[in-house]
Amino acid sequence: MKDDPDHAGSLDIEGLDSIRHMEVSRGSGLVLPTVFVPPPSATPQSLSPAGIGRNGHPPVTRFIRVDDPKSFLICTDGACLGNGQVEPKAGWTSVFGPLEQNTNASVNERLEHQSPLGDFAHPTSNRAELRATIGALRYRNWASEGFTTLVLATDSEYVVKGATEWIRAWLRKGWRKSDGAVLWKIPREWNTEADRLAKEGAQLDEELTFKERMGISP
Template sequence: MTSRDPDYDSEREDNPRRVLNTDGYFRKDGATRPFVFKLEEFKPRIVDKNGKEHQPRGTDMIYTVRPVPNPILVQHAREVMCPSSEGQNGETAIWTATLNPPPSEPTASPGTLFAPREVNTATAGIHNIRLVPRRRYVSRIDSLKLKTMLITVSGFCIDNGPADSRAGWSFIFRPGPVGLVSGVLERQGPEHDDGSPGSVHGATVTRAEIRAAIAALEFRVWWGEGWERLIIASDSEYLVCGATSWMRTWAARGWRTSGGARVKNRDLWEKLAGLLEVFAEGGTEVSFWQIPKRWNVEAHRAAKEAAESGEVVEEFVKPTGVMV
């Protein structure tokens, strides 16, 4: 198809879709294998080891056109991100992300390994399909499948003292202004399991960095776009090591450090772990990649501007992007 094809034009964002069947499913044939999608109410449900079904923490009902998760991808994501054991006091070990291995070449920056392209992962990056393509940072190495996407994140804090410290966060998922999202770090953390408001915390750069990763994962239903792997690049060792390794150790100790102290930012770490669980069940592996600060200038600048804005945000909010 070309952009002049009426079927293609009908799938632009300002026109109604015509490919849905009455049962809510539609299929795209003609590629290496058929792809199946569904328009539905998608409320993730996880079955624990005792056979009890529950909704992952921090998730809401989602209305979306999404690929039906590939069982092979779900199995892989579960294996590489799943808790491996129980911790102290019977606590279940936490879900963690995988670590993106450092590039073999010192010059292999995000700009070298990823390129902005207009793709739709549902058909292996082919543009001529009946779905609206999105512009994303896509792996150059995986040029045939285009199933790996990059998001860069950053946090910044103005520490003038515990009473007036301010912090901001940001992430970048595509070129241009629409692809840069930033915000002020809220005073409250995520709400508690019983729905009550989250606890109040002072602003720190570490909280801002974790908050940036949470915002990036919550912004869109990335697994619904068909990504098999989502890489979050950050210049924060604390964020990368925490998301890929330290969380699991902390949870096994009952959220205590090796010295017995309470782990800081537990509320945000648990929120992040809950999102990683949702991505695994959607068939998308989440990896973290530590990069030098010189490769993260744009996200850092946006986080700094958010911190310097003077805005005060009390409640923990969820940034949402639709059709971008």
């Protein structure tokens, strides 16, 4: 990703048909997100307004690209209350449809102390942001809804640069320091609903071990 706040990344998700049964594993680098560069002055709402996806069964309400009915957008965010302090609490969210129309259009949770691979770490803002993107990718079998491209809109530079630039160095070092998606670095003021839900997630009951969240309804 570039430093430009209006850049995003995308990933071909046709290979996610079996996401619900896919084992959690460390990334190999065979598939990496690409950079999405929107038109000047474009916003997530103007490029991907709420619409009915009719390529899957049943039809679903998603943020669908105006010029590509097989591409849709998910807003993600992570929040850490007391970041860097003694007892921080973090939460994450993914918003994949208009909240006023569909009560199942988002998921928000407390950030676990355990990573998907089993190691433990203190809650931080960066961990919460990364957890939100993992949650978005694994929440549903998006390809079964007829979509081939997923755009992840985030206000986290750490997520954007990590997934599109720094990841290559991490891979070379064996991760000592995935999928079919595009990342879009958006201004924080474009992500207010996700920010609110992530902070709500931080107030939920404490989670020690990693908990998979997958949706079963449209």
